[in-house]
Amino acid sequence: MSSILFDAPGPKARSRYRILGVVTALVILLIVGFVILRFAQSGQFDAKKWQLFTFPLVQQTIAQSVGATLSAFATAAVLSLALGVLLAFGRLSDRRWISAPCYGFTELFRAVPLLILMMIFYYGLPTIGVQGITPFTAVVAGLVLYNGSVLAEVFRAGIESLPRGQSEAGYAIGLPKSKVMTSILLPQAVRSMLPVIISQLVVILKDTALGFIVTYNEILFQAKYFGSQIQYGSPIIPAAIVAAVLYVGMCLILAAFAKWLERRLSRKPGAAVTPAAAVPAEV
Amino acid sequence: MNTLLNNSDLFITGFRNTLILFFFSAIFALVLGTIVAALRVSPVPAMRATATLYVNVVRNTPLTLVLFFFALGYPKLGLVPIDFTTAAIIGLSLYTATYVAEAVRSGINTVPVGQAEAARAIGLPFTQTLTLVILPQAFRAVIPPMFSVFIALLKNTTVAAGFSVFEAGAIRANLSERGEPAMTGLLWVALVFIILVFILSALQRKLEQKWKVAR
Numbered sequence: 001m002s003s004i005l006f007d008a009p010g011p012k013a014r015s016r017y018r019i020l021g022v023v024t025a026l027v028i029l030l031i032v033g034f035v036i037l038r039f040a041q042s043g044q045f046d047a048k049k050w051q052l053f054t055f056p057l058v059q060q061t062i063a064q065s066v067g068a069t070l071s072a073f074a075t076a077a078v079l080s081l082a083l084g085v086l087l088a089f090g091r092l093s094d095r096r097w098i099s100a101p102c103y104g105f106t107e108l109f110r111a112v113p114l115l116i117l118m119m120i121f122y123y124g125l126p127t128i129g130v131q132g133i134t135p136f137t138a139v140v141a142g143l144v145l146y147n148g149s150v151l152a153e154v155f156r157a158g159i160e161s162l163p164r165g166q167s168e169a170g171y172a173i174g175l176p177k178s179k180v181m182t183s184i185l186l187p188q189a190v191r192s193m194l195p196v197i198i199s200q201l202v203v204i205l206k207d208t209a210l211g212f213i214v215t216y217n218e219i220l221f222q223a224k225y226f227g228s229q230i231q232y233g234s235p236i237i238p239a240a241i242v243a244a245v246l247y248v249g250m251c252l253i254l255a256a257f258a259k260w261l262e263r264r265l266s267r268k269p270g271a272a273v274t275p276a277a278a279v280p281a282e283v
Numbered sequence: 284m285n286t287l288l289n290n291s292d293l294f295i296t297g298f299r300n301t302l303i304l305f306f307f308s309a310i311f312a313l314v315l316g317t318i319v320a321a322l323r324v325s326p327v328p329a330m331r332a333t334a335t336l337y338v339n340v341v342r343n344t345p346l347t348l349v350l351f352f353f354a355l356g357y358p359k360l361g362l363v364p365i366d367f368t369t370a371a372i373i374g375l376s377l378y379t380a381t382y383v384a385e386a387v388r389s390g391i392n393t394v395p396v397g398q399a400e401a402a403r404a405i406g407l408p409f410t411q412t413l414t415l416v417i418l419p420q421a422f423r424a425v426i427p428p429m430f431s432v433f434i435a436l437l438k439n440t441t442v443a444a445g446f447s448v449f450e451a452g453a454i455r456a457n458l459s460e461r462g463e464p465a466m467t468g469l470l471w472v473a474l475v476f477i478i479l480v481f482i483l484s485a486l487q488r489k490l491e492q493k494w495k496v497a498r
Binding site for chain 2: 003004005006007009013017020021022024025028038039041042044108110111112113114115116117119120123124125127128202206207208209210212213220223224227234236237240243244247248251252255
């Protein structure tokens, strides 16, 4: 192992690092041990508090809430990718009356907190006569507007980081601008921006948990419901642990899928050119 | 306009609490995030592993769940009682620190290799190489991503409204109690957030120019 930040350790440094390593491990063990001890002492590991989660009906409800989270995530992910592409094309348009509104749209929805957006949909719209807003529509609409705007910026940065020669070559063989965008620039931009796109998808998955506040029946909402059952000793911490395991698990699966996809795409012939690497990433 | 003026007390307290949450969480997240970033590049494997584990777990947990734990779960543990605002600050700091850590780490990578090599050549140990040579330069490079993290933090403070903290996100519920139209109130809240984000972006541009690295 080599790093530019420190020299290769000699015998003295190695023993010092070993001691520091042991100290770190001890500190971490102490903290984790204290938390677990506290959990145990306050009875969080009692069978009574976990009994609730052994009932098949409860497990079914939790599985349903996972389904609710996943369906909100999937709908929002697909729609925000579509909205992102549309807005990115709009911003790159030569016509000002198209690019200016798209610019305003992305800036506006990136500045408003997602929760406020969801509240506008869920609590605001019905008061001015819009019917049929369910928590699901509010959650998805908020997620799509916000993440669509963020993804638009990602796509735009990806397209702008491509070498000029790509679009020039497209125009030179007589393709119209729409064709150059969709069949030359976008595929390359998506490939070079894939890590950012995937991490934004993880954000969408995590942000579905905001649905908890606008009463969408997702994992956290169920967790709070089960956590406040007094006859089972209000197992709020066991419920939070269950929810945490579910969320972290889903996000890690998504991240692993992203890694796999990235490797697969970079293996393809023709993907050897990574234009984003040549240009410093626009952060 | 009437909704705003007649209920200015709600809006002022709400946004004051939002700013309190924002400032304290930003400071704690900045300190903790920098420490975590330093641990992630440290020569001790156990420290690197700990910091990586922390960042990976917390980044994959929704903020709502983090606040859920601190606001609703923590009181059941029978430890020192904390109020909901403190709970929200702790949750927001722990969550944001992981993003700060990633930003700082990417900044450390942008500092030219020669800087660290020169520091080592004159015999500086790791801590001094990092704190005296690398980090000051890294911070200048990460102003844009750092400000995106802080803007995200500012917007994330609204989540605390779901956990009994009276801040901007909770203005709507209080307006409804007074029988005010929900839509108008929410639009005003959104507008104030747009202004706040605009101020932060302006500050970012200013700092970027002031601390530009001349290479």
